[in-house]
Amino acid sequence: MLDSHSVLRQIYGTPLGLLTDLYQLTMAHAYWKTGGAESEAVFHLFFRSNPFGGGYAISAGLDQVIDYFNDYQFDAADVAYLSELRGNDDKPLFEPGFLTHLKELQLQCDLDAIPEGTVVFPHQPLLRVRGPLIQCQLLETALLNIINFQTLVATKASRITSVCGDDPVLEFGLRRAQGIDGALSASRAAFIGGCAATSNVLAGKLFGIPVKGTHAHSWVMCFDNEREAFETYADAMPNNCVFLVDTYDTLQGVRHAIDVGQRLKERGHQMVGIRLDSGDLAYLSIEARKLLDEAGFHDAAIVASNDLDEQIIRSLKEQGAQISVWGVGTKLSTAFDQPALGGVYKLSAIKPTGGQWQPKTKLSEQAIKTSTPGILQVRRYFDDQGAQADMIFNELDGASDDCVMIDPLDPTRRKTFASDQKHEDLLTPVFRNGTRVCERISLAKIRTRREQQLQQFHSGIRRHTYPHQYPVGLETKLNELKTNLILQAR
Numbered sequence: 001m002l003d004s005h006s007v008l009r010q011i012y013g014t015p016l017g018l019l020t021d022l023y024q025l026t027m028a029h030a031y032w033k034t035g036g037a038e039s040e041a042v043f044h045l046f047f048r049s050n051p052f053g054g055g056y057a058i059s060a061g062l063d064q065v066i067d068y069f070n071d072y073q074f075d076a077a078d079v080a081y082l083s084e085l086r087g088n089d090d091k092p093l094f095e096p097g098f099l100t101h102l103k104e105l106q107l108q109c110d111l112d113a114i115p116e117g118t119v120v121f122p123h124q125p126l127l128r129v130r131g132p133l134i135q136c137q138l139l140e141t142a143l144l145n146i147i148n149f150q151t152l153v154a155t156k157a158s159r160i161t162s163v164c165g166d167d168p169v170l171e172f173g174l175r176r177a178q179g180i181d182g183a184l185s186a187s188r189a190a191f192i193g194g195c196a197a198t199s200n201v202l203a204g205k206l207f208g209i210p211v212k213g214t215h216a217h218s219w220v221m222c223f224d225n226e227r228e229a230f231e232t233y234a235d236a237m238p239n240n241c242v243f244l245v246d247t248y249d250t251l252q253g254v255r256h257a258i259d260v261g262q263r264l265k266e267r268g269h270q271m272v273g274i275r276l277d278s279g280d281l282a283y284l285s286i287e288a289r290k291l292l293d294e295a296g297f298h299d300a301a302i303v304a305s306n307d308l309d310e311q312i313i314r315s316l317k318e319q320g321a322q323i324s325v326w327g328v329g330t331k332l333s334t335a336f337d338q339p340a341l342g343g344v345y346k347l348s349a350i351k352p353t354g355g356q357w358q359p360k361t362k363l364s365e366q367a368i369k370t371s372t373p374g375i376l377q378v379r380r381y382f383d384d385q386g387a388q389a390d391m392i393f394n395e396l397d398g399a400s401d402d403c404v405m406i407d408p409l410d411p412t413r414r415k416t417f418a419s420d421q422k423h424e425d426l427l428t429p430v431f432r433n434g435t436r437v438c439e440r441i442s443l444a445k446i447r448t449r450r451e452q453q454l455q456q457f458h459s460g461i462r463r464h465t466y467p468h469q470y471p472v473g474l475e476t477k478l479n480e481l482k483t484n485l486i487l488q489a490r
């Protein structure tokens with residue numbers, strides 16, 4: 001199954017094999033030279049704590065991972081570049097045979113992934129990559145780059161949109177995002193997280209996100225007075241009038257908008273609303289609403305922007321602010337209060353050619369950082385109330401019949417599930433032997449999935465202060481395997 005287009009290719013116009021850390025290539029070279037390259041390996045991508053001190057995260061980025069797999073390639077120019085790199089003896093870093101291997105490389109990996117828009121938790125694999133060791137290793141950095149950022153921003157957007165209820169949130173982050181790709185990826189992830197539209201027109205074109213916009217202070221400042229600015233704008237753009245009213249005196253600005261709105265009405269158009277971008281947004285929105293309603297503009301929206309985030313929006317709502325549309329930029333697209341998710345990609349099992357699977361774990365002084373061995377799957381159990389707990393198990397063993405889940409950090413904490421209890425396995429096949437085996441899901445469906453997913457969970461996980469900790473544990477045999485590997489290593 002071939003994909004007709006790849007957004008990554010459209011943006012960068014080049015294959016992205018070199019979008020990796022040099023050490024992936026030096027390890028790949030060493031595997032190739034010493035015979036380990038074709039051993040079968042399994043890696044999992046997971047994060048260790050929920051971002052923003054919250055109770056959940058929203059998975060995002062898989063569609064770009066699919067693009068990345070589809071486009072994975074080292075072209076002639078890439079190989080020529082690599083051939084020029086030198087080691088500390090000034091000799092070529094990579095042998096020509098390895099560079100030929102890269103040039104001819106075709107991904108043979110299997111990929112299983114938790115679908116985008118799913119509510120996810122620490123320690124559960126979002127991606128599982130299985131295939132030749134050399135290939136799994138080469139994929140690490142870009143997979144982390146894609147999933148870490150989009151999952152982070154989708155989660156931030158989900159927190160913001162949850163506070164806004166049914167009010168639309170417009171993502172305005174492009175101008176202050178971390179570079180071009182940071183902005184584009186943020187627009188996509190923000191939409192998954194529940195934003196209604198973006199101001200980023202390229203993101204609109206590439207991802208099919210609705211685009212929306214008002215006008216800037218510069219428009220008002222180019223005229224002798226605000227009223228003339230609004231009138232001229234209304235003449236030119238009668239079907240997109242949201243007047244920015246705070247350039248000089250906000251409530252006077254609302255009166256000017258109302259006057260121009262009346263003229264628009266007479267000409268058969270409708271003023272969409274006004275935008276507030278400074279001052280006390282609670283007070284000004286309440287006063288603006290009164291003025292608009294008195295003039296009969298009951299449907300006119302009050303858009304607010306200015307360094308908004310979920311805390312300020314919640315506070316504004318508590319103050320009775322009459323804001324109906326929220327423009328959120330910097331704090332959303334840069335994931336301002338936590339700039340990285342901290343997801344990792346760890347080897348968990350290896351099978352030398354002709355040998356048996358060997359589960360692997362990476363020890364750490366901190367128990368929470370010790371990685372889980374095996375070929376993992378995540379099983380989400382449901383009861384009448386919704387999602388009850390997630391159990392990670394090892395597909396090499398299968399889940400045990402009594403389905404007991406253990407908290408690896410406190411083995412006295414356990415949960416037992418009935419063998420016929422409703423459940424869903426979260427990791428689903430995406431690639432088999434380098435070929436895509438699943439349908440691509442539209443961004444609109446992913447966005448809806450997030451909404452539906454959140455309904456499956458106790459509202460306590462959505463709480464921003466001291467959220468409920470959703471139970472995630474290891475199936476008994478997997479916990480034993482992990483404990484034994486730790487004991488052996490020590």
Ligand SMILES: Nc1ncnc2c1ncn2[C@@H]1O[C@H](COP(=O)(O)OP(=O)(O)OP(=O)(O)O)[C@@H](O)[C@H]1O
Nearest residue numbers: 277278279280281282283306307308312315316319
């Ligand atoms: N009623 C309110 N309650 C809580 N926060 C508010 C309220 N009104 C505005 N804010 C927030 O307070 C911050 C105030 O921003 P700032 O100090 O830049 O003031 P300003 O009035 O916007 O000035 P400027 O003209 O420089 O933009 C913004 O993040 C804004 O969203």
Ligand SMILES: O=P(O)(O)OC[C@H]1O[C@H](OP(=O)(O)OP(=O)(O)O)[C@H](O)[C@@H]1O
Nearest residue numbers: 172216217277305306307308328329330
């Ligand atoms: O505050 P954010 O959440 O990042 O939202 C985007 C901000 O960007 C614009 O301001 P800017 O001063 O750049 O331009 P302007 O002159 O159009 O207001 C806009 O007016 C918002 O305040």
Ligand SMILES: O=C(O)c1cccnc1
Nearest residue numbers: 172199212213214215327
């Ligand atoms: O359309 C807007 O109002 C807008 C767009 C980008 C940034 N700030 C505001």
